[in-house]
Amino acid sequence: MIAGRWRDRCVAAAALTVIWTLLWGSFTPLTVIGGLLIAIVVLTVFPLPPVTYAGRVHPLGVLKFAGRFAVDLVVASAQVAALAFRFGSTPRSAVIAVPLRVPSDLGLTLTAEALSLVPGSLIVEVDRERGVLYVHVLGVSDLADVERFRGEVLALERRLVAAFGSPAERTLCRENR
Amino acid sequence: MIDALAYFCLIVGALLSLSAGVALVRFPDLLSRMHAATKPQALGLLLILAGCALRLRDHLGVMALVAVFQMATAPVAAHMVGRAGYRSGRVRQDLLITDELASEADRP
Amino acid sequence: MTVVAVIVTVLLTAGAVLALVRIVRGPTVLDRIIAMDVLLAIVMAAIGAEAAFSRDATALPVLVVLSILGFIGSVSVARFATTRPPS
Known part of the structure; x- marks a missing residue:
C-alpha cells in the first residue's frame, strides 16, 4: 500500500515535469530540474487523494x-x-x-x-x-x-x-x- | 500538399464550429444544445490544432498540451451544466423517448 | 491561401454570431453558459487558425491558458444554478 502511494506520487511528479517542459517548449537540464523541483513542491503542498489503481496499462x-x-x-x-x-x-x-x-x-x-x-x-x-x-x-x-x-x-x-x-x-x- | 491538408483541417474545423452555432439556435432544449457545444470543443479544436501543426511544424508540445487540457476539462463543464439543467427541469419531456432517471430523480 | 482564410473567417464568424444569438435569447442562465462555451471554443479556433495562416506561434500560449481555464466559469455558474429552485 505504501509502495503504491509512492508509485502514484512518482507518476504524478513525472507527468507534472513533462507538462512543465512542454510549456517551456525546450528540453534542457534547467527546465527538467526546475520542473521536477516545482512538481515536488506542488505534490507536497497539495497532496493528491490516493487513487486505487490495481490494473496495468496494455x-x-x-x-x-x-x-x-x-x-x-x-x-x-x-x-x-x-x-x-x-x-x-x-x-x-x-x-x-x-x-x-x-x-x-x-x-x-x-x-x-x-x-x-x-x-x-x-x-x-x-x-x-x-x-x-x-x-x-x-x-x-x-x-x-x-x-x-x-x-x-x-x-x-x-x-x-x-x-x-x-x-x-x-x-x-x-x-x- | 501538406498545406492543402492543413487547409482542409482548418475548413472542416470551422464548419464544425458553424454547425455548433446552427444547432445552438435550432435545437429545442438545453440538453440537446449541450451536444452541439461539445463538437467544436473536441473535434473542431483538434482539427484546427492539426492544421496549425501542419502549417507551423514547430511548437508541437504546446499544441499537444492544449489538446490534452481541453479533452480533460471540457467533459467536466459539460457534466456540471447538464446535471444542473436536468435538476432544474430544463428537459423537454415530450421529446424524450425514455427517461430512466425520472424515477431516481426524487431521491435526495 | 487567401481564399481559404476568407472561408474559415466567414464560417467562424457565422458560428460566433449564432452563438451570440443564443446568448441574447437563451431563456435560462444555463443556455447562455453553453453558448458562452461555444463562443469561447470558436475564439480558440480563430486564434489557432490565425496562427496557422500567419505561421506565427505568438498566440499559442493564449490557447493553453484558455484550454485550462475556460471551463471554470461554466462549472461555477452551474454550481449556483443547481441551488435555484425549479421554476
Missing part, C-alpha cells in the same frame, strides 16, 4: 481504444452536424441508465469522460455507489436505438478495461458480456 488495448475513440469522435460529430443542418425536423433524445460492470472509480471516470467527449452523448448523472451512468443521447428515434446505444456504452467500457484494467476486472467484463 499498449495494444490502448491503441485499440484510441483508434476506436477517434472513429467514434468523427462519426458522431458528423451525425450531430447533419442533425443540426436538417431543417424542419426536431431531434428526439432519451435519458438512459447504463449500469457498468466494473464499478471502480477510475473506470467510471474514464468511461464518463470518453462518452462526454463524443458528441451525441452526455452524462447527466452518476450514481457512484452502484456504478450507474445516466446518459442523455441525442438523435434516437425508438427503443431499439436505445438498446443499441446501451450496448455501445458497454462495449466502450470493455475496450477501456482491456486497455487499463486489472485481470480481475477483465474477467468480470468477459463473464457479464
Whole structure:
C-alpha cells in the first residue's frame, strides 16, 4: 500500500515535469530540474487523494481504444452536424441508465469522460455507489436505438478495461458480456 | 500538399464550429444544445490544432498540451451544466423517448 | 491561401454570431453558459487558425491558458444554478 502511494506520487511528479517542459517548449537540464523541483513542491503542498489503481496499462488495448475513440469522435460529430443542418425536423433524445460492470472509480471516470467527449452523448448523472451512468443521447428515434446505444456504452467500457484494467476486472467484463 | 491538408483541417474545423452555432439556435432544449457545444470543443479544436501543426511544424508540445487540457476539462463543464439543467427541469419531456432517471430523480 | 482564410473567417464568424444569438435569447442562465462555451471554443479556433495562416506561434500560449481555464466559469455558474429552485 505504501509502495503504491509512492508509485502514484512518482507518476504524478513525472507527468507534472513533462507538462512543465512542454510549456517551456525546450528540453534542457534547467527546465527538467526546475520542473521536477516545482512538481515536488506542488505534490507536497497539495497532496493528491490516493487513487486505487490495481490494473496495468496494455499498449495494444490502448491503441485499440484510441483508434476506436477517434472513429467514434468523427462519426458522431458528423451525425450531430447533419442533425443540426436538417431543417424542419426536431431531434428526439432519451435519458438512459447504463449500469457498468466494473464499478471502480477510475473506470467510471474514464468511461464518463470518453462518452462526454463524443458528441451525441452526455452524462447527466452518476450514481457512484452502484456504478450507474445516466446518459442523455441525442438523435434516437425508438427503443431499439436505445438498446443499441446501451450496448455501445458497454462495449466502450470493455475496450477501456482491456486497455487499463486489472485481470480481475477483465474477467468480470468477459463473464457479464 | 501538406498545406492543402492543413487547409482542409482548418475548413472542416470551422464548419464544425458553424454547425455548433446552427444547432445552438435550432435545437429545442438545453440538453440537446449541450451536444452541439461539445463538437467544436473536441473535434473542431483538434482539427484546427492539426492544421496549425501542419502549417507551423514547430511548437508541437504546446499544441499537444492544449489538446490534452481541453479533452480533460471540457467533459467536466459539460457534466456540471447538464446535471444542473436536468435538476432544474430544463428537459423537454415530450421529446424524450425514455427517461430512466425520472424515477431516481426524487431521491435526495 | 487567401481564399481559404476568407472561408474559415466567414464560417467562424457565422458560428460566433449564432452563438451570440443564443446568448441574447437563451431563456435560462444555463443556455447562455453553453453558448458562452461555444463562443469561447470558436475564439480558440480563430486564434489557432490565425496562427496557422500567419505561421506565427505568438498566440499559442493564449490557447493553453484558455484550454485550462475556460471551463471554470461554466462549472461555477452551474454550481449556483443547481441551488435555484425549479421554476
